[in-house]
Amino acid sequence: MDQSRIRNFSIIAHIDHGKSTLADRILQLTETVSEREMRDQLLDSMELERERGITIKAQAVRVHWKGHELNLIDTPGHVDFTYEVSRSLQACEGAVLVVDAAQGIEAQTLANAYLAIENNLEIVPIVNKIDLPSADPDGAAAEVVELLGGKGEDVVRISAKTGLNVDQVLDAIVERIRPPEGVADAPPRALVFDSSYDQYRGVIAFVRVVDGRLPTGANLHAMAMGTDFEAEELGYMAPGRMPVDALEAGEVGYVVTGLKDVSRLRVGDTLTLRKGGAASPLPGYKDVKPMVFAGLFPTDSDDYPELRDALERLKLNDAALFYEPETSQALGFGFRCGFLGLLHMEIVRERLEREFDLDLLVTAPNVAYNVKQKNGDWLEVHNPAEMPREIEEVQEPYVRAQVIVPKDYVGAVMELCTEKRGRFDHMEYLSERRVLLTYDLPLGEIVLDFYDQLKSRTRGYASFDYDIAGFRDGNLARVDVLVGGEQVDALSLIAHRDAAYERGRLLVERLREEIPRQMFDVPIQAAIGSRVIARETVKAKRKDVLAKCYGGDISRKRKLLEKQKAGKRRMKQVGGVEVPQSAFLAVLNLDGEKKKQ
Amino acid sequence: MTAAASDVGHGAPNGAVRHLYVHLPFCVHRCGYCDFVTAVGRRDEHSGYAAAVVAELERERSWLADRVETVFVGGGTPTFTEPDALVVVLDRLPAGDELTVEANPETVTPELAMLLRDHGVTRVSLGAQSFRPALLEVLERRATPDDVRRAVHTLRGVEFDNISLDLIYGVPGQSAADLDADLSDALALEPEHLSCYELEAKPGTRFTHAHGAALARQAEALEGYFERVVRTLTGAGYRWYETANFCRDDDRELRALHNLGIWRGADYLGVGVGAVSTLAGERRRNLPSVGRYVSALAAGASPPREVEHLDAETRAVERLMLGLRLDEPVAVGGDDAAGVLASVVDAVAVARLADRGLVELVDDGIRLTTRGRLLGDAVTADLLA
Numbered sequence: 001m002d003q004s005r006i007r008n009f010s011i012i013a014h015i016d017h018g019k020s021t022l023a024d025r026i027l028q029l030t031e032t033v034s035e036r037e038m039r040d041q042l043l044d045s046m047e048l049e050r051e052r053g054i055t056i057k058a059q060a061v062r063v064h065w066k067g068h069e070l071n072l073i074d075t076p077g078h079v080d081f082t083y084e085v086s087r088s089l090q091a092c093e094g095a096v097l098v099v100d101a102a103q104g105i106e107a108q109t110l111a112n113a114y115l116a117i118e119n120n121l122e123i124v125p126i127v128n129k130i131d132l133p134s135a136d137p138d139g140a141a142a143e144v145v146e147l148l149g150g151k152g153e154d155v156v157r158i159s160a161k162t163g164l165n166v167d168q169v170l171d172a173i174v175e176r177i178r179p180p181e182g183v184a185d186a187p188p189r190a191l192v193f194d195s196s197y198d199q200y201r202g203v204i205a206f207v208r209v210v211d212g213r214l215p216t217g218a219n220l221h222a223m224a225m226g227t228d229f230e231a232e233e234l235g236y237m238a239p240g241r242m243p244v245d246a247l248e249a250g251e252v253g254y255v256v257t258g259l260k261d262v263s264r265l266r267v268g269d270t271l272t273l274r275k276g277g278a279a280s281p282l283p284g285y286k287d288v289k290p291m292v293f294a295g296l297f298p299t300d301s302d303d304y305p306e307l308r309d310a311l312e313r314l315k316l317n318d319a320a321l322f323y324e325p326e327t328s329q330a331l332g333f334g335f336r337c338g339f340l341g342l343l344h345m346e347i348v349r350e351r352l353e354r355e356f357d358l359d360l361l362v363t364a365p366n367v368a369y370n371v372k373q374k375n376g377d378w379l380e381v382h383n384p385a386e387m388p389r390e391i392e393e394v395q396e397p398y399v400r401a402q403v404i405v406p407k408d409y410v411g412a413v414m415e416l417c418t419e420k421r422g423r424f425d426h427m428e429y430l431s432e433r434r435v436l437l438t439y440d441l442p443l444g445e446i447v448l449d450f451y452d453q454l455k456s457r458t459r460g461y462a463s464f465d466y467d468i469a470g471f472r473d474g475n476l477a478r479v480d481v482l483v484g485g486e487q488v489d490a491l492s493l494i495a496h497r498d499a500a501y502e503r504g505r506l507l508v509e510r511l512r513e514e515i516p517r518q519m520f521d522v523p524i525q526a527a528i529g530s531r532v533i534a535r536e537t538v539k540a541k542r543k544d545v546l547a548k549c550y551g552g553d554i555s556r557k558r559k560l561l562e563k564q565k566a567g568k569r570r571m572k573q574v575g576g577v578e579v580p581q582s583a584f585l586a587v588l589n590l591d592g593e594k595k596k597q
Numbered sequence: 598m599t600a601a602a603s604d605v606g607h608g609a610p611n612g613a614v615r616h617l618y619v620h621l622p623f624c625v626h627r628c629g630y631c632d633f634v635t636a637v638g639r640r641d642e643h644s645g646y647a648a649a650v651v652a653e654l655e656r657e658r659s660w661l662a663d664r665v666e667t668v669f670v671g672g673g674t675p676t677f678t679e680p681d682a683l684v685v686v687l688d689r690l691p692a693g694d695e696l697t698v699e700a701n702p703e704t705v706t707p708e709l710a711m712l713l714r715d716h717g718v719t720r721v722s723l724g725a726q727s728f729r730p731a732l733l734e735v736l737e738r739r740a741t742p743d744d745v746r747r748a749v750h751t752l753r754g755v756e757f758d759n760i761s762l763d764l765i766y767g768v769p770g771q772s773a774a775d776l777d778a779d780l781s782d783a784l785a786l787e788p789e790h791l792s793c794y795e796l797e798a799k800p801g802t803r804f805t806h807a808h809g810a811a812l813a814r815q816a817e818a819l820e821g822y823f824e825r826v827v828r829t830l831t832g833a834g835y836r837w838y839e840t841a842n843f844c845r846d847d848d849r850e851l852r853a854l855h856n857l858g859i860w861r862g863a864d865y866l867g868v869g870v871g872a873v874s875t876l877a878g879e880r881r882r883n884l885p886s887v888g889r890y891v892s893a894l895a896a897g898a899s900p901p902r903e904v905e906h907l908d909a910e911t912r913a914v915e916r917l918m919l920g921l922r923l924d925e926p927v928a929v930g931g932d933d934a935a936g937v938l939a940s941v942v943d944a945v946a947v948a949r950l951a952d953r954g955l956v957e958l959v960d961d962g963i964r965l966t967t968r969g970r971l972l973g974d975a976v977t978a979d980l981l982a
Contacts, residue, residue: 519972519979520953542820545973547794547841549922551618551859552633552873555880555905558915564978576949 001069003250004179008071008208009124010088012113013098014106014463018128022098022160022169023061023072029166030063030070032238059194060091060206060252062236065170071236071252073193073208075112081320081340082467083288086115087193087268090284091208091252094122094177096169097144101127101135101157105143105430107404107463113147122177123148124156126169131159143431180210180250187278188212190247190255190271192222195262197316201232203259207271208252210282215246219274220255223281227264228274232256262319290322290338291397291468292345292447293382295363295490296352297334299570299581303358304333310356311335314348321348326383330490330574331361331584336382338368342447363490364587365447370395370471385489387478389529396474397443399466400425407435409458416453420445421496440469444494479504479533481511482525486575490584505534507587512536514583519544522577610659611877615666616858617693619650619686620869622673622887625701628737629804630765630796634871634885635673646870646887647682649894651689653868656899658691660866660876665693667855674724676700676709687716695719695854697761702740705748710755720759720853721752722792728782729775732768735808736796742782749786759851761790766826767819768796769811776822780829789851791835791843793826795819823971840922840973860923862916870900878912880905913941914981921977922970926962943982950976 013019027033060073075088089095095116099105116123125144130137141155156172158165190207198204207214214220216234221227233256235243247253259265267288270281298307311323322338339345345365352358369381372393381387387394401422403413410427414437417424422439430436441450446466454462477500481491491511495503504526511524515538522538549557571578622636623643636642668690675683675698690696697720698713705723713721727733728742740748745762752760762783766776783791798805798812805812812819827837835843836852839860844851859865859875867874867883870890874881883890884901893900907915917938920927930939947963950956955969955976969976 519950519955519975541972541975543795543823543971544975545823545840545922545971547797549840549860549919550856551865551867551875552871552882554859554873554875554915554919555882558911558918561914561918561974561978561981564974565981568978576953 001248001251003182003184003248005068006071006179006250007068007094007173007177008073008092008180008250008252009094009096009173009177010073010075010092010116010121011096011098012075012109012116013128014100014103014109017098017100017103017106017109018160019098022096022126022128022158022166023074025160025163025166026063026072026170027061027239029163029170030065032061032063059196059239060237060254061239062242062252063238065174068174069251070170070173073252081344082111082115083286083340084194084267085112086119086284087191089116089119089121090282091191091193092119092121093180094124094173096124096126096173097148098126098128098160099140099144101129101137101140102132104136104140104434105147105404107402107436107465110147110402110404110436111465111467117148124169124172124176125150125154126156126158128158128160130157131162131164139431143434146430182209182249183211184213184249186211186249187276188214188249188272189278189282190214191282192265192267192269192271194267195265195319197262198256201256201258203257203262203265205255205257205265205271206252207247207255209247209249211249211278213246213248214255214271216243220257220271221274221277222265222269222271223278224269224285225264225266227259229257229259229265232258262316266319288320288340289368290320290340291368291443292339292341292365293368294337294339294345294365295326295328295331295334295383296323296337296349297328297331297361297363299359299361301332306356307335307352307358307360310352310358311337313356314351318348320344328385328490330488330572330579331363332572334361338382339365342451361581361584363584364493366494367397367442367444367447369474369476369494384478384492384494385480387492387494389478394474394476395471396476398440398469398472399443399446400469401439401441401446401464401466403437403439403454403462403464404430405435405437405458405462406433409461410435410437412457413437413454413462416450416457417441420450441466442472442474442496443468444474477528479507480527481507482523482527483511483515483579484522484575484577486577488574488579491587493587500528501533504528508534508536510586511583512538514586515577515579517541518577609877610657612659613662614660614864614866614876615662616855616863616865617661617665617668617691618855618865618867618869618872618874619654619668619670619690620672620867620872621646621650621670621675621678621683621686622870623677624672624674625677626737626739629807630736630798630802631804632799632802633673636870636887639887640679642887642891643679643682644685645891645895647678647685649891649900650686650869652894653900654689656894657866657868657874661691663691665691667695667858668693668697669855670696670698672699674699674701674704676704676713680709680712684712684716687713687718690717697722697853697855699724700748702744702748705751707751707754710751710757714755714757718757720761721757722761722763722790722853723748723752723788725762725783726765727768727771727775728779729771732771732775732779735768735770736765746786749788759789761792761853762786762788764791764793765796766793766822767812767815769808769815773822773825776825777829780826784830784833789845789849790853791830792841792853793830793843794841795823827967827971836924837970838924840970857923860919862912862919875907878907880907909937910941913937917941917980918977921963921965921973921980924964924970926957926959926964928960928962930961941982942980946979946982950979956980 011019063070073088075085127137127140137157141152156168189211190209192205194206218231236253268285272278320340323335326336371379374390417439422441425438428436475497477497481488508524508526521540524536525532526534624635696718698718699722725745798809830843836846871885872883882903890900957964
């Protein structure tokens with residue numbers, strides 16, 4: 001199709017503000033799917049996504065409206081996938097910004113709107129859910145104008161649920177968003193903005209053709225990864241796969257690659273022809289690195305091979321997932337996994353448990369540290385237990401965090417950010433009632449419990465988003481835990497020196513409550529290096545035997561014994577001490593406990 | 598010991614069983630903590646029940662050796678049974694070396710003592726439980742402390758020279774001083790044997806309903822009571838030969854031989870309502886209804902019962918579990934039966950527990966140390982492979 005009749009756009013919205021519902025209405029109104037085929041929230045194809053009301057993997061759907069070809073490129077709704085969002089936005093010329101008429105702008109809306117503006121996208125603002133009794137369309141529109149400029153009447157007021165004014169959204173897309181301006185006769189360049197894995201057809205890449213033309217059967221070359229493959233099939237989604245002979249400049253579609261490994265074709269790469277291809281790739285490719293790490297161990301050590309297979313399968317679909325085998329003397333064989341962020345970790349854990357039926361123990365998450373050793377070499381550390389004891393310097397990742405709250409909670413948020421070693425950057429009023437606070441915060445504090453604390457201290461009113469802002473020096477100490485005199489690798493943590501004593505003390509207190517009394521005294525110590533900073537003792541039991549056991553009692557007694565034995569099996573043995581799995585999670589909630597006291 | 602452990606695996610009456618248990622369920626009152634099969638009142642039913650027990654004994658007699666080692670008549674309160682009915686049962690018991698009857702102190706009259714002695718009873722086990730009136734009341738016991746003393750005196754009067762007293766500790770409201778006083782009152786009667794049980798609040802009993810919360814609160818304080826019992830009784834010259842059982846340590850064999858056989862893994866035949874047998878790899882449990890028990894036997898049938906099959910591993914686990922309650926070693930490894938035992942014992946755990954002073958290695962066997970016995974269930978669970 002002539003590029004002047006093509007419009008490529010995304011929808012940006014906070015969770016639950018109605019992005020998927022709007023997408024569904026667009027598919028219906030343009031008769032891309034019939035009423036009968038309509039399944040609510042068609043774009044979110046994974047069960048988990050539908051349940052959590054978020055979109056994890058972006059997809060692209062082509063619709064037709066008044067003689068134009070409109071490509072809707074869906075974006076992941078969460079900060080962990082910022083890079084994927086930025087690639088999706090780069091594939092578009094415009095974005096529809098959806099704001100809930102009752103809730104107003106939220107931090108995630110903001111983060112994605114800024115990304116869209118950075119990518120030079122035309123923004124079509126929408127206020128949704130105007131049919132709700134609590135809706136304040138004018139108030140929400142005023143926040144949008146405050147944020148983006150423009151005029152209040154340019155904000156389209158709709159109800160995606162009822163379909164009210166959705167046609168105006170489509171008209172606005174055609175009228176306001178500029179068409180693509182690629183060079184049709186140049187060597188082809190196509191941006192990979194997403195990929196998925198099909199067990200029969202291999203990796204399927206979703207692409208935006210910027211210049212030139214990609215024909216079916218062409219030998220293609222991914223410029224960043226250096227991967228070569230044949231375009232076995234090209235096409236667009238409507239919303240099923242619709243094969244075509246070629247994808248032209250300005251168009252959005254899919255490429256069936258036949259590749260068996262998603263890591264060979266990364267989001268952000270540029271596809272061109274192997275022979276006679278483009279000289280330079282499209283800008284902006286980035287190798288996304290995981291920032292949050294945690295150990296994943298099967299509850300039953302016999303399930304280790306199943307966990308390995310499951311991670312292999314997940315990795316096919318999720319290039320950002322990183323894992324390597326880890327052996328913990330406390331938890332046995334498992335994997336150290338790297339994630340883009342906490343939500344990504346949650347999603348992976350849930351998919352492993354739900355789709356692969358695995359029972360997992362997930363250690364407290366930590367961030368990646370850059371460590372300068374005594375010999376001057378730099379080392380990246382993913383696990384507190386691997387932090388060298390003799391170090392010159394440590395750097396930890398920081399984020400630029402944005403929090404939007406009603407103004408009454410500004411004090412509470414500032415207090416929390418200060419406790420979490422945050423550095424105030426600036427504050428601005430979005431409206432009379434709502435304030436945007438910007439802080440620099442160590443990611444290590446965020447993975448701990450920042451989000452829970454933020455929610456509880458603002459009664460759920462705060463919204464929060466962040467961007468990785470690079471590594472900075474940190475005054476950090478490794479705190480080890482010894483149970484029965486033996487160091488428990490899975491309980492080591494890294495804390496700021498000022499907080500290390502307090503965290504060590506809380507941790508041993510929690511462990512004393514979690515570890516049941518045994519046949520001998522069990523000392524629990526927290527130590528920095530060889531210096532013990534806190535100590536508790538689980539006192540030995542003095543009696544553990546049923547008094548009576550005669551001929552009539554033997555079966556019952558044996559069953560009790562078997563139960564006692566089974567209970568022991570569920571414990572992890574650390575130097576002969578039985579430690580329940582819950583103890584390994586104690587480190588997760590330390591600060592939450594402190595608040596309760 | 599090994600011969601007893603190996604008499605399993607056939608299923609047909611083998612004429613080899615040397616331990617017989619007879620259950621007489623009648624009681625004047627059901628105590629709140631009791632979870633035994635008991636029947637209250639109903640004196641008119643006693644003779645019918647005695648006839649049924651005798652009928653069951655005849656049906657099963659081919660299991661028994663011609664001369665058994667031990668017979669134990671338990672309850673209920675066997676001595677609450679109508680004397681005529683009691684005699685019917687006692688007269689039909691096979692000849693044996695030890696014949697124990699359980700008795701409640703208030704039932705022990707001179708006439709009863711004579712009756713027991715004249716019908717071959719060699720040993721009487723008295724349910725004293727406590728010498729503190731307030732604690733007896735919590736336990737819903739009818740006997741007074743003086744009833745206990747009088748009963749011992751009466752039995753001594755007809756020359757019973759093997760008397761056992763049952764004591765219960767860990768009663769809600771019992772102080773350490775109360776426990777000391779109970780032990781000293783019991784020792785003053787110079788019994789040959791003492792059984793001391795911590796009160797167990799079993800689920801579903803009236804007692805647990807009324808006192809469960811109080812017991813849970815006391816739990817930690819009560820932990821020390823067991824040690825106190827062991828220290829006091831061994832200090833007074835008693836042998837702590839099983840977790841809850843003590844006997845005078847002199848030239849005579851004063852252990853409860855019936856139970857000793859069971860702890861060593863011997864088969865035993867149980868007759869009567871609710872009675873349990875372990876015979877050739879099967880555990881049978883007669884169902885607890887007196888009416889159905891009597892009518893089945895009157896009709897010439899076996900009493901209704903549950904049967905549990907015990908495979909070799911289960912039997913080995915039970916042998917270990919029971920044997921470790923004793924102060925003598927359990928053979929592990931070596932000959933056949935002990936070889937099976939070795940397969941259920943975790944050798945690494947043995948070494949670890951020995952290091953911690955909870956288990957001792959002796960010859961081809963293992964034995965728990967004093968502290969190991971106080972923690973016997975936890976140690977045994979740890980020892981199992």
